[in-house]
Amino acid sequence: MPYNCWFECVRGCGRRYSVFDVIYRCEDCGGLLDVEHDVEALKHRSPVAWMRLFEERTRSNEVPYGSGVWGKKEWIMPLVENDNVVSMYEGHTNCFWARRLGEEIGVPDLWVKMCGNSHTGSFKDLGLTVLVSVVKQMIANGQPIRAMACASTGDTSAALAAYAAAAGLPATVLLPRGKVSTAQLIQPIANGALVLALDTDFDGCMRIVKEITKDPTIYLANSMNSLRMEGQKTVGIEIVQQFDWEVPDWIVIPVGNLGNVSALGKGLLLMKELGLIDKLPRIAAAQAQQANPLYLSYQTDFEEYKAVQAQKTLASAIQIGDPVSYERAVKVLKRLDGVVEQATEDELSNAAARADRTGLYCCPHTGVALAALFKLIGRGKIKRDDRVVVISTAHGLKFTDFKVGYHDQALEGVTSRYANPPLELPATYDAVSRAIDERFGK
Ligand SMILES: *Cc1c(COP(=O)(O)O)cnc(C)c1O
Numbered sequence: 001m002p003y004n005c006w007f008e009c010v011r012g013c014g015r016r017y018s019v020f021d022v023i024y025r026c027e028d029c030g031g032l033l034d035v036e037h038d039v040e041a042l043k044h045r046s047p048v049a050w051m052r053l054f055e056e057r058t059r060s061n062e063v064p065y066g067s068g069v070w071g072k073k074e075w076i077m078p079l080v081e082n083d084n085v086v087s088m089y090e091g092h093t094n095c096f097w098a099r100r101l102g103e104e105i106g107v108p109d110l111w112v113k114m115c116g117n118s119h120t121g122s123f124k125d126l127g128l129t130v131l132v133s134v135v136k137q138m139i140a141n142g143q144p145i146r147a148m149a150c151a152s153t154g155d156t157s158a159a160l161a162a163y164a165a166a167a168g169l170p171a172t173v174l175l176p177r178g179k180v181s182t183a184q185l186i187q188p189i190a191n192g193a194l195v196l197a198l199d200t201d202f203d204g205c206m207r208i209v210k211e212i213t214k215d216p217t218i219y220l221a222n223s224m225n226s227l228r229m230e231g232q233k234t235v236g237i238e239i240v241q242q243f244d245w246e247v248p249d250w251i252v253i254p255v256g257n258l259g260n261v262s263a264l265g266k267g268l269l270l271m272k273e274l275g276l277i278d279k280l281p282r283i284a285a286a287q288a289q290q291a292n293p294l295y296l297s298y299q300t301d302f303e304e305y306k307a308v309q310a311q312k313t314l315a316s317a318i319q320i321g322d323p324v325s326y327e328r329a330v331k332v333l334k335r336l337d338g339v340v341e342q343a344t345e346d347e348l349s350n351a352a353a354r355a356d357r358t359g360l361y362c363c364p365h366t367g368v369a370l371a372a373l374f375k376l377i378g379r380g381k382i383k384r385d386d387r388v389v390v391i392s393t394a395h396g397l398k399f400t401d402f403k404v405g406y407h408d409q410a411l412e413g414v415t416s417r418y419a420n421p422p423l424e425l426p427a428t429y430d431a432v433s434r435a436i437d438e439r440f441g442k
């Protein structure tokens, strides 16, 4: 195996660990750990040869290389044997050309990367396929692991439970009671995980799971564990591949715990280092105003950082006040000339609904990204000629209560400008005919 990777301390102290060690922070300085690759070995293949290899594998039935993550195995996790890869053909999600929405808002080259068109309905599948595969390899190597565990705002737990079930491995998920959608709650239940609903918020669940996973036989599956980032970094690579290896001008992404944006940057920077691209896109990170520690820090040019108490937001998957990957994300945003924008409940809901009117079906987090996009266009930051890709992080079908509430005009703090409630009519020709004429003219 010519390729290699390891955990390395992000604070630059130089300490390295095996990716098969049960470790989440540097033993010397307490820094988070990133997966680093033997980039010299990767450079032995030319940029064109990498592109050709990735193209050949895309959506093929050659297990596991047809997957969007494992098709780039050498860049992601070369140390797992193919037999231990737990894949559900994640990745290779389509880019939706948002033609009508783009024309309406004055950025015709607008695309939406549909990461929610995935096995469990969110981009979290990309990270969990890598983490669960590494755990399967560890167990095959004889390491004593009883279960995987995570705290979650709903999507991580769904993905962990699904991949654990596919691998035949035990998993437990800690959820803030009453703060995840019905669809998100039922997913890990259906997949047989031990589901623990706790009277706290995400940050509270995170504190407990950190305590629990001090026991090395319970393996932590949160994004503090950077194995997840390796799979998630394919999103940026895939976007460039989908545009025939051309880099867009902007990528807009909704952020909470900040693993996602860090991973996006990591993938793009690796592409640049290996010579597949020669420029980088700019990144716009979008937060809910109700949970906006990164936005507040950005206002000080990232000089200051304070955790906040996350307030209730419809964008429940990003209701996080103390993001674990803050340091990683700031590094990436500085490298990619990033900006941070925020959206109120009213803005995110109406942005999602407006996009739905043009054929999308947006989750509230995608609504946050779109609302941020509208503001950045309004302020002239994003320009008419820019190619913009918005990352849609989850499928709208996971957030039915949000959609129903919106169209019933029942969301707190939201004026539903695009509400389209059903008309309840008597079952007569006259009533139906009148309703059609009123709506469409005669
Ligand atoms: C997890 C998640 C995010 C945010 O990703 P982070 O890595 O926590 O920043 C955004 N949207 C959805 C739907 C998610 O599940």
Ligand SMILES: [Zn+2]
Pocket (backbone or CB within 6 Å): 009, 010, 011, 012, 013, 014, 015, 026, 027, 028, 029, 030, 031
């Ligand atoms: Zn260190």
